[in-house]
Amino acid sequence: xAILSRSEAKQILDKVLKYSKAEAASAQLSGSETGNIRYARxxxxxxxxxxxxxxxxxxxxxxxxxIATINEFSDAALEKVMRRAEELAKLSPDNPESMxxxxxxxxxxxxxxxxxxxxxxxxQRAKAAADSIAAAKKQKVVAAGFLExxxxxxAVANTEGLFGYHAxxxxxxxxxxxxxNGQGSGWAQSDVTDFATMDTGATSRIAAQKAxxxxxxxxxxxxxxxxxxxxxxxxxxxxxxxxxxDARTADEGRSFMSKKGGGxxxxxxxxxxxxxxxxxxxxxxxxxxxWSDEDHMALSRIDWIKNxxxxxxxxxxxxxxxxxxxxxPRPSNLIMAGGDKSTEQLIKExxxxxxxxxxxxxxxxxxxxxxxxxLTRDGTFYxxxxxxxxxxxxxxxxxxxxIMLNNIEDMGRPQRVGMGGFSAxxxxxxxxDFTFSSLSDxx
Amino acid sequence: xxxxxxxxxxGAGLGFSMLPLSGVAVAEAKLTxxxxxxxxxxxxxxxxxxxxxxxxxxxxxVRIGRYLNQFVITREMKVQNVVNTESLGMGVRVIANxxxxxxxxxxxxxxxxxxxxxxxxxxxxANSRYQEEPVQLAKQKGFGEVSWRTPIQKNAIAMxxxxxxxxLMEVNKAxxxxxxxxxxxxxxxxxxxxxxASTDGSxxxxxxxxxxxxxxxxxxxxxxxxxxxxxxxxxxxxxxxEYLDGxxxxxxxSQTVLYRDSYDMLEDAxxxxxxxxxxxxxxxxxxxxxxxxxxxxxxxxxxxESVGHPLELDRVLGYEANFAGTxxxxxDKWRSGKFQYGSDKVNFVADKVQPGSLGAVxxxxxxxxxxxxxxxxxxxxxxxxxxxxxxxxLGQKASHGCCYADSWSSVQFQRMPNVSLMPGKETLxxxxxxxxxxxxxxxxxxxxxxxxxxxxxxxxxGQLFYExxxxxxxxxxxxVAYQSNTQEFWNACxxxxxKRDYRLGGSFFDGKxxxxxxxxxxxxxxxxxxxxVNVINTKRxxx
Numbered sequence: 003x004a005i006l007s008r009s010e011a012k013q014i015l016d017k018v019l020k021y022s023k024a025e026a027a028s029a030q031l032s033g034s035e036t037g038n039i040r041y042a043r044x045x046x047x048x049x050x051x052x053x054x055x056x057x058x059x060x061x062x063x064x065x066x067x068x069i070a071t072i073n074e075f076s077d078a079a080l081e082k083v084m085r086r087a088e089e090l091a092k093l094s095p096d097n098p099e100s101m102x103x104x105x106x107x108x109x110x111x112x113x114x115x116x117x118x119x120x121x122x123x124x125x126q127r128a129k130a131a132a133d134s135i136a137a138a139k140k141q142k143v144v145a146a147g148f149l150e151x152x153x154x155x156x157a158v159a160n161t162e163g164l165f166g167y168h169a170x171x172x173x174x175x176x177x178x179x180x181x182x183n184g185q186g187s188g189w190a191q192s193d194v195t196d197f198a199t200m201d202t203g204a205t206s207r208i209a210a211q212k213a214x215x216x217x218x219x220x221x222x223x224x225x226x227x228x229x230x231x232x233x234x235x236x237x238x239x240x241x242x243x244x245x246x247x248d249a250r251t252a253d254e255g256r257s258f259m260s261k262k263g264g265g266x267x268x269x270x271x272x273x274x275x276x277x278x279x280x281x282x283x284x285x286x287x288x289x290x291x292x293w294s295d296e297d298h299m300a301l302s303r304i305d306w307i308k309n310x311x312x313x314x315x316x317x318x319x320x321x322x323x324x325x326x327x328x329x330x331p332r333p334s335n336l337i338m339a340g341g342d343k344s345t346e347q348l349i350k351e352x353x354x355x356x357x358x359x360x361x362x363x364x365x366x367x368x369x370x371x372x373x374x375x376x377l378t379r380d381g382t383f384y385x386x387x388x389x390x391x392x393x394x395x396x397x398x399x400x401x402x403x404x405i406m407l408n409n410i411e412d413m414g415r416p417q418r419v420g421m422g423g424f425s426a427x428x429x430x431x432x433x434x435d436f437t438f439s440s441l442s443d444x445x
Numbered sequence: 446x447x448x449x450x451x452x453x454x455x456g457a458g459l460g461f462s463m464l465p466l467s468g469v470a471v472a473e474a475k476l477t478x479x480x481x482x483x484x485x486x487x488x489x490x491x492x493x494x495x496x497x498x499x500x501x502x503x504x505x506x507v508r509i510g511r512y513l514n515q516f517v518i519t520r521e522m523k524v525q526n527v528v529n530t531e532s533l534g535m536g537v538r539v540i541a542n543x544x545x546x547x548x549x550x551x552x553x554x555x556x557x558x559x560x561x562x563x564x565x566x567x568x569x570x571a572n573s574r575y576q577e578e579p580v581q582l583a584k585q586k587g588f589g590e591v592s593w594r595t596p597i598q599k600n601a602i603a604m605x606x607x608x609x610x611x612x613l614m615e616v617n618k619a620x621x622x623x624x625x626x627x628x629x630x631x632x633x634x635x636x637x638x639x640x641x642a643s644t645d646g647s648x649x650x651x652x653x654x655x656x657x658x659x660x661x662x663x664x665x666x667x668x669x670x671x672x673x674x675x676x677x678x679x680x681x682x683x684x685x686x687e688y689l690d691g692x693x694x695x696x697x698x699s700q701t702v703l704y705r706d707s708y709d710m711l712e713d714a715x716x717x718x719x720x721x722x723x724x725x726x727x728x729x730x731x732x733x734x735x736x737x738x739x740x741x742x743x744x745x746x747x748x749x750e751s752v753g754h755p756l757e758l759d760r761v762l763g764y765e766a767n768f769a770g771t772x773x774x775x776x777d778k779w780r781s782g783k784f785q786y787g788s789d790k791v792n793f794v795a796d797k798v799q800p801g802s803l804g805a806v807x808x809x810x811x812x813x814x815x816x817x818x819x820x821x822x823x824x825x826x827x828x829x830x831x832x833x834x835x836x837x838x839l840g841q842k843a844s845h846g847c848c849y850a851d852s853w854s855s856v857q858f859q860r861m862p863n864v865s866l867m868p869g870k871e872t873l874x875x876x877x878x879x880x881x882x883x884x885x886x887x888x889x890x891x892x893x894x895x896x897x898x899x900x901x902x903x904x905x906x907g908q909l910f911y912e913x914x915x916x917x918x919x920x921x922x923x924x925v926a927y928q929s930n931t932q933e934f935w936n937a938c939x940x941x942x943x944k945r946d947y948r949l950g951g952s953f954f955d956g957k958x959x960x961x962x963x964x965x966x967x968x969x970x971x972x973x974x975x976x977x978v979n980v981i982n983t984k985r986x987x988x
Contacts, residue, residue: 039572040959042764046575048856049568050547073551095610098523124571132575146766148959176959178767184775189767254627255665255672258987262670272988362770365895367906367926370672371985375904375926377897379770398895398902398928404987439981440928442902443773 004033004053004153005120008167011157014057014075019161021084024061024091026103028160028298031057035153039127042146044135049127061087062103065096099320106163107293107300112170114289116196119171120153126197127151133203134177141210143186147177151197156291158298166298168291173197174420177206178380179213180445186393187445188212189360189380191234193420195289212359212381219393221441222384228355229436230348230385233417233428235378236338238361239403240279240428241421242374244336246366247306249317253325258372258404259315266315273310273407280305281333287418288425294331301331307407336421340413340429348414348432350388355432357383357390361399372402377442396445397438409434477603480511480533480638481553483650487590490642492555493537496562498644502539502546502569504582505562506643506811509535510853513636515602519613520629521621527606534853537562541569543579545834549854583833583844585812587646593807595654596800597685601634602654604686612689616714620662623718626672630660630714633681633953635965639810647812655803655965656688657681657953658710664721673724673923675717675908678742678890679708681953681965683805697946699875700911700918701889703742705948706801720909720921727921730910732982736885737927737975738878743907744866745950745968746891751931752786752793753864753968755900756820757957758831762838768959770898773931774826776838784826787935792867793821795830797846802967803951804847804863811857813846820864824936832859851962858958865949865969869941875972878940885913886925886980891950893926904928906983924984929975937975946971 006014015029033055040048058071061084068090072083130149138145155169175192190209194200252259252266259267282303283292292301297319305313314330322329349357359381367373378396385391414430421428490507497505516528534551535558546569550561601609613630620628637653660677678701682688691709696702701716702709739747755772759765762776778784786793796817797804808814811833820828831839832848850857879887890908897903910922929937951967 036960038960040767041575042766043577043762045577046544046572047764048545048547049572050549050856051564052549052854094527095524097525099525124568128571128575135575144763144766146763148767150960176767180763180766180771184771187766255667255670256627256663256674260670260672264667362898363895365893367893367904367983368924368985369674371987373983373985375893375895377895377902379898396897396902398897398904400904400981400983402985402987405985408988440902440904440979442897443930444770444897444899444901 004035004055005155005169006031006033011155011167012165015157015159017077018057018059018080018084019159021081022061022161024063024088026062026161027060027084028103028158029057029059030156030158032156033154036150037122037127038148038150039131040148041131041135044138044145046131057083059083059087061091063091065098065100066091066094067097067100068094101319101323103160103162104164104298107166107298109166109292109300110284110302112168112283112289112292114170114195116171116198118196118198119151119173122151122197130175130202134206137203137206137210138179141214143179143181143210143213145177145179145206147175149173149175149202158293164298166293170289170291171195172425173200175200175202175205177209179206179209181213181217185445186213186217187380188216191419193418193425216381216393219395221395224397224438224440226435226437228352228411228432228434230345230352230355230357231431231433232345232359233419233430235358235361236431237419237421237426237428238364238376239374239406240338242364242366243372243403246369246372247315249315249330250321252315258370259312268312268315271311272404273307274410275310276410276413277307277310277407278339279307280337281335282337283334285335285337285427287427288335288337290334290424296332299329299331301334304330304333335424336426338416338428340416343412343414345414345430348412348430349385349390351412352385352432353387355385356394357385367400372404373400374402375400396442398440398442399437400439401437406433406436481509486640487642487648489535489553489555489558490640490648493535493558493562494642494644496559497537497539497566500563500566502541502566504540504644505537506641507535507537507558508810508850508853509640511638512852513602515634517609517613517632519617519631521617521627522614524610532852535561536850536853536856537565538856539565539569540580540582541566542573544569544573544576545580546572547856580834581837583836583842585645585833585844588649588814589646590648592650594652595683595805597654599686600654601656601686602636612710616660616710619711620714620718623715624664624722625662625718626665627663628660628714631658633657641808641810641812643812645812649808649812651807653806654685655681655683656686658689658708660710660714662714662717662721664718664725666725671725673721675721675724676890677710677713677717678704679710679713680742680950681803682801683803684801700887701909703740723921724923727923729984730922730925730980730982732980734977735980736882737978738882738885738887738913738972739975740889740972741948741970742890742950743888744970744973746894747905748864748866748968748970749952749966750894750896751900751903751934753861753966755931756829757859757861758829758835758838759859761829765957769957773899773901779826779829782825785824785936786821786826786932787824788938789824790869790941791821791824791935791938793864794818794867795820795845795862795864797862799863799949799967799969802863802949803965804967809846809848810850811848813844813848815846818845830859830862835859849964851964855962860957860964861955861966863967863969866941866973868944868947868971871943873940873942875942875946878942878972878974879913879918880916882913882974883915886922887911887913887918901930902928903931924982925980926983927978927980929978934975934978937977938973939976940974942971942973944971
């Protein structure tokens, strides 16, 4: 029941909107089935499946709005939920920032649904974990990992003629391997739409190898280093930058994108000229929902930064109207263009540097400069004359992604990574003068 | 809608801009309706327990939960959003073939819960093939039919919405009138109605209330393009709306007004606006070693990260290795009985009972009566935080009672209890502490925080920083963060004020586990002094 087809979903939405007596109404129907398996100390600890389906209805009277939800779909239930939304709308205060409902949108067709992920069985999950544990045992290390697979659909409609349907699947796998003596730790991840393309054994072998090789780490002095940040290490910093980028906050003077004297920095070259960050829901590597969650605006390919120049910032419809600019919906994926080189190639071309597998516990220190702090984790190595020389102790960094994206030396081939709820294509980056401010004893 | 929705407060430069929002949106009136009748809950629970037992479970527990939330979100003179949510369902956990299994459903019928129980047993049996050590569960006596309720005077969730909106609008107006360019303020109200039953013979009904009233003001200097923010000093609490009464006897006059068991949001907003503006021209800190004097509104977070988390036994053992991480406080260090976690002034106590704290409940989520226990005594590590399937690994027989699930649909696991630094035994005021400091910084309020996955190396910011020179506060500082190592830091603790200064701070949204779950936890302390801590300057210039 959790995953409805386009026509099944449309039928329910049409019906509930017909019951509306409000000035305008909209409805969203969504369902998901999520399975997971978690293991640690080479043994399965928990696994489960959660099903959920829900209809959210919004009724509007002028700038008043009411929202009600329900998870049953009989005629009586559908009428009841609409009446409840209408009652709530009448009782609520005006929202001065309310915008009229959107009319029909042209949503781009997106193929994000894979049969293999849709039909995954508990046995397949158990085997995925078993493959990972087997890889650990072979290298005499200890595995802790988590696999989560999701099948989901969303359908939206309103009384102004808008309708959209999107179904998707995804599977995300992360694994940490630790040596029994506690001196080595490695991590790897795999994020896919199609579960058939996921090989938890192969991913686990990378993590196990890193665990073994990261033992007996030496301490380097903190300071500025040339670093090769693997895609997962880059995504930690980029995610913060993308979440903080917003036209309104910039215009209000309280963002790293604010311009001295007022306004925002759209049109300014703030980054290295090779930086190209964009979103595209139809990208075959990271297919994503073709509308924004906030108000169902259609998403299409949009450049955020191109040739190092800020091209766009997300801008709500309210703020767009107020500033006489175009609204820019928040994206459902993120892509950073890169090069063709593998991480191995980047290492080969590095005289002295630090390879970072992953960044961790990243927090904002100063929103003015977007200074972030965090740590390296699960595989940090010293590179000399094109080779990994030895493992090194983890560092704490204090660095701004704005500075990082100005100091690019080279870029690797983009890889798909999970990025806090959505998927992204991110290259490994070779960056000069990356600021490590102290050493960590953590393995 | 995904059960775990993330509420994005767009346009707000807030540290807390991503908030977990569980449950589905409901009418405000729904929040005041009573939940399921207790007799029905018992009937559903018994159906689950019987089904599980019949299918071969050696142990089963069931949690029937109704979780209510209300979020009131405002900026400047606008209400941005009022969100009321309700989440209702049941989760069944079983042990079969020595392995855990879990299933949850929102089908609130005997058939629904029985199906979930059967699914939990089937999952346990399927996973038992990959289980190397069978689960060992500490014995727990049944309590029969019992109940517990957070001792509140005013049920915040049931108060009229207009009163809450009026309060926030007054707060915002006060901030704007006092020089803030922007202000965001919120109320987060939580009510967990939880019914627990197990094959041990417990039927426990609990009604848990929590409240948080955060705000953030920002002052912008358009000419220079600089901006500075100051967050409110309220703490999330296990109290009712009476927390916002701002009683005179709960106020402490310091560089700003500090608060004990109740909070004056209006006064703090006014002060925050003035201080945000003052920050714009405050002196930038000179990096180096300083003696830090840390107010409880700040120190709670350092305790949380550097003491609370490393002493979670599941982390120590490697169960959280793939996400939250492991711990430097390994079993061999504890076994030695000599591991000097901190100076001999340092005593940490874990508890689930402190009145007004976020952790306080009568029973945990696996039917264990709550209490308190020592973690660090005279500076030495003496215990961890452990639950029923863990305590045997410490050679202990009884669970510490700190098991928690954030929803009926989440499986319960070990979560941090309140972990608090005991006040100093000798009489000492903050003024007297500061008098002795030659070169130091007095820090109020929590700010940026980051710590490594084994909890050695950390970095913390704050809200307000004041320079101390030769025993006197000489002015405000900016761009301050301190970096240290957990063991070094707590061993550098040279003085702790006495119990008159003891206050609780806390976190409403502590994250752990995969899938991630949130929990709320408090940390008490009195103002404490730490000698010779490394302070860095965080100012950077963008091109």
